[in-house]
Amino acid sequence: MNFADYWAVVDEELAAIPGRPVVDLVPQRVTAEATSYTVRLTSTGPYRVFGHLSIPTGDGPFPALLQTPRYGSVNHVPHPNDRSRYVVLGLMHRGQRLADEGFSAAYPGLLTMGIDDPASYIYRGIAADCLRAAEFLMSLSEVDPARVAVSGDDLAVLTAARRPGFSAVRVTELLFYRAMEARLRSSHYPLEELNDYLRAGSSPEIVDNTIAYFDPARHAPAVTGRSLVAVEDPDWCASLIEALPAADVYQLTHLDGTDNDFLDAWLSELSGVPPLSRFITT
Structure with a gap:
């Protein structure tokens, strides 16, 4: 199946399944700045996913x-700085903690689950989870439709590409970008899962074929908003940066205060809210 048809089928499956959102107040997380909720949504499968919502x-x-x-079993409640300025939705995809009824994702192992067939690859469902979350967030009356951003790894690019309306995309990690090359440059997980899987006997051509559907550089031309690619090696990411219609580039310093303040200021300027540092300055 070609790239366009593959994703069109995902969209068709989502369109046929009502999201059935259930939103519950979390009294212990209500502050003077924001009100917090938990959200459950139905994605493809059907599968119920979870989110932390704050208004x-x-x-x-x-x-x-x-x-x-992110890639990992736990995603945290959005930071108070974000909750005070944005209607923020932090998603837990299928298999992650709080979205693991009936299926608990294995780490390591999730990256290669079902990877021999693009139709059964776990990230097909995970991408659908992100698309469903985007639909829900954009449907809220409290949201300004001209100022909707998405932040994360390759999934942020994919989501913005397939759901028009995002004014900003902030990319702070990469997982699928040039993954079959990147796995040869490091022995760190999660990319080492690909090497483990191939050593067990799978075909590189089969794995590469599946991963290609999730390559952010292939999705990037459909992104309509401003984007920021924050990476350690901008040269390595040149094809992604060039594919994004309006991309800014930031080279990570791995100094937490420096990086966080830049990423926050970039998005806050586009969103029309004041920047906020997560660190005490003297």
């Missing part, structure tokens, strides 16, 4: 931020 106090509509899930 700022005051008169909206507010800018919004979708945080796509």
Whole structure:
């Protein structure tokens, strides 16, 4: 199946399944700045996924931020700085903690689950989870539709490409980008899962074929908003940066205060809210 048809089928499956959102107040997480909720949504499968939703106090509509899930079993509640300025939704995809009823994702192991067939690859469902979360966030009356951002890894690019309406995309990690080359440059997980899987006898051609559907550089031309690619080696990411229609580039320093302040300021300027540092300055 070609690239366009593959993703069109995912969209068709989502369109046929009602999201059935259930939103519950979390009283212990209500502050003067924001009100917090838990959210459950139905994605493809059907499968119920989970999210932390927070809405700022005051008169909206507010800018919004979708945080796509990182690779790992746990995703945290969005930071108070984000909750005070954005309608922020932090998603837990299928198999992650709080979205693991009936299926618990294995780490390591999730990256290669079902990878021999693009139709059964776990990330097909995970991508659908992100798309469903985007639909839900954009449907909220508290959200300003002109100021909706998404932040995360390759899933952020994929989500912005397939759901028009994102004004900003902030990419802070990469997993699928040039993955079959990147696995040869490091023995660190999660990319080492690909090497483990291939050593067990799978075909590199089969694995590469599946991963290609998730390559952010292939999705990037469909992104319509401004984007920031924050990476350690901008030269390595040149094809992704060039494929994004309006990309800014930031070279990570791995100094937490420096990096976090830049990433926050970039998005806050586009969203029309004040920048906030996560660190005490003297």
